[in-house]
Amino acid sequence: MNKVIASAREAVADIGDGASLAVGGFGLCGIPAVLLEALHQSGVSDLSVVSNNCGTDGHGLGVLLSDGRISRVTASYVGENKEFARQYLGGELEVELIPQGTLSERLRAGGCGIPAFYTPAGVGSQVADGGLPWKYTADGGVEVASPRKEQRAFRGRTYVLEESVTTDFALVRAVRGDRYGNLVFQRSARNFNPLAAMAGKVAVAEVEELVDGALHPDEVHLPGVFVQRVVPLTAGQAADKSIEKATVR
Incomplete structure (x- = not known):
C-alpha cells in the first residue's frame, strides 16, 4: 500500500x-x-x-x-514558552x-x-489525589481541577490507575x-x-x-x-x- x-x-x-x-x-x-x-x-x-x-x-x-x-x-x-504559561495562568x-x-x-x-495501567508515579501527590488546577478563571480561581484517581496496592506498594491516550x-x-x-x-x-x-x-x-x-x-x-x-x-x-x-x- x-x-x-x-x-x-x-x-x-x-x-x-x-x-x-x-x-x-x-x-x-x-x-x-x-x-x-x-x-x-x-x-x-x-x-x-x-x-x-x-x-x-x-x-x-x-x-x-x-x-x-x-x-x-x-x-x-x-x-521555554512564556505564552503557554501566560494562557494557562490567565484562564485561557x-x-x-x-x-x-x-x-x-x-x-x-x-x-x-x-x-489503563497502574504506576507508582504520582502516588502521594495531587497527581493521584486530585486537585491539580487544569484550568484557571480569569481572576486566578480554579475552574477545572484534576479528579482523584483509583489507587491499589500490589505486593505492599501503592499504585495509581492511569488511563491510556x-x-x-x-x-x-x-x-x-x-x-x-x-x-x-x-x-x-x-x-x-x-x-x-x-x-x-x-x-x-x-x-x-x-x-x-x-x-x-x-x-x-x-x-x-x-x-x-x-x-x-x-x-x-x-x-x-x-x-x-x-x-x-
Missing part, C-alpha cells in the same frame, strides 16, 4: 476544528514542523493537543498556541500536566489497545521512511515520535528522506501498521531545524 501524500497541506486537510492531536518531539527536537505549519495555514482551531510540551514562542506548536488555536494541552512540561487554556514517564506510557498503551490524529517527524509507512528516527529525535504515532487513529509522518523501495526490517523503529500517511520533505525543509538553546565554545 502506497501511503505517500504529495504535500503537507493535503496530508492535514481533514483535521478539523475540535480535533485531538498527538504530536511528537521534545522541545524543538524532532518536531513535525512542516506539518504543523500546514495545519496553522489551514485555519483549524479548538485543538486538543497531547505532546511532551507545547513548543516554544514562535516555533512548533507555539505558533498554533500564540494564535489561540489550541484549547487544551496534555503535557509533562511547560517548556486548559492544561493537564502529568509525569513524563506516565505520559509516554499513556501514549504507548493507547497504541497497543490497553485501556488515543487521539484523532498524530503528527510526527522521521529521518527516513518508505512508502509503506515504516519509519526510522534520528538519535534523540526518536523521543516521543513513535509513541505519538501509535496513539493517533490517523498518523501522519513527515520524512526527511523517502527511501526507494522498502526499509530493511532490522532498521525499522516504528512499523508502518501505525502510520497512515507519509509526506516526503524537500531538502530545504529537511535542513530547516531550529535550536532551542544554542551552546557554543
Whole structure:
C-alpha cells in the first residue's frame, strides 16, 4: 500500500476544528514542523493537543498556541514558552500536566489497545489525589481541577490507575521512511515520535528522506501498521531545524 501524500497541506486537510492531536518531539527536537505549519495555514482551531510540551514562542506548536488555536494541552512540561504559561495562568487554556514517564506510557498503551495501567508515579501527590488546577478563571480561581484517581496496592506498594491516550490524529517527524509507512528516527529525535504515532487513529509522518523501495526490517523503529500517511520533505525543509538553546565554545 502506497501511503505517500504529495504535500503537507493535503496530508492535514481533514483535521478539523475540535480535533485531538498527538504530536511528537521534545522541545524543538524532532518536531513535525512542516506539518504543523500546514495545519496553522489551514485555519483549524479548538485543538486538543497531547505532546511532551507545547513548543516554544514562535516555533512548533507555539505558533498554533500564540494564535489561540489550541484549547487544551496534555503535557509533562511547560517548556521555554512564556505564552503557554501566560494562557494557562490567565484562564485561557486548559492544561493537564502529568509525569513524563506516565505520559509516554499513556501514549504507548493507547497504541497497543490497553485501556489503563497502574504506576507508582504520582502516588502521594495531587497527581493521584486530585486537585491539580487544569484550568484557571480569569481572576486566578480554579475552574477545572484534576479528579482523584483509583489507587491499589500490589505486593505492599501503592499504585495509581492511569488511563491510556488515543487521539484523532498524530503528527510526527522521521529521518527516513518508505512508502509503506515504516519509519526510522534520528538519535534523540526518536523521543516521543513513535509513541505519538501509535496513539493517533490517523498518523501522519513527515520524512526527511523517502527511501526507494522498502526499509530493511532490522532498521525499522516504528512499523508502518501505525502510520497512515507519509509526506516526503524537500531538502530545504529537511535542513530547516531550529535550536532551542544554542551552546557554543
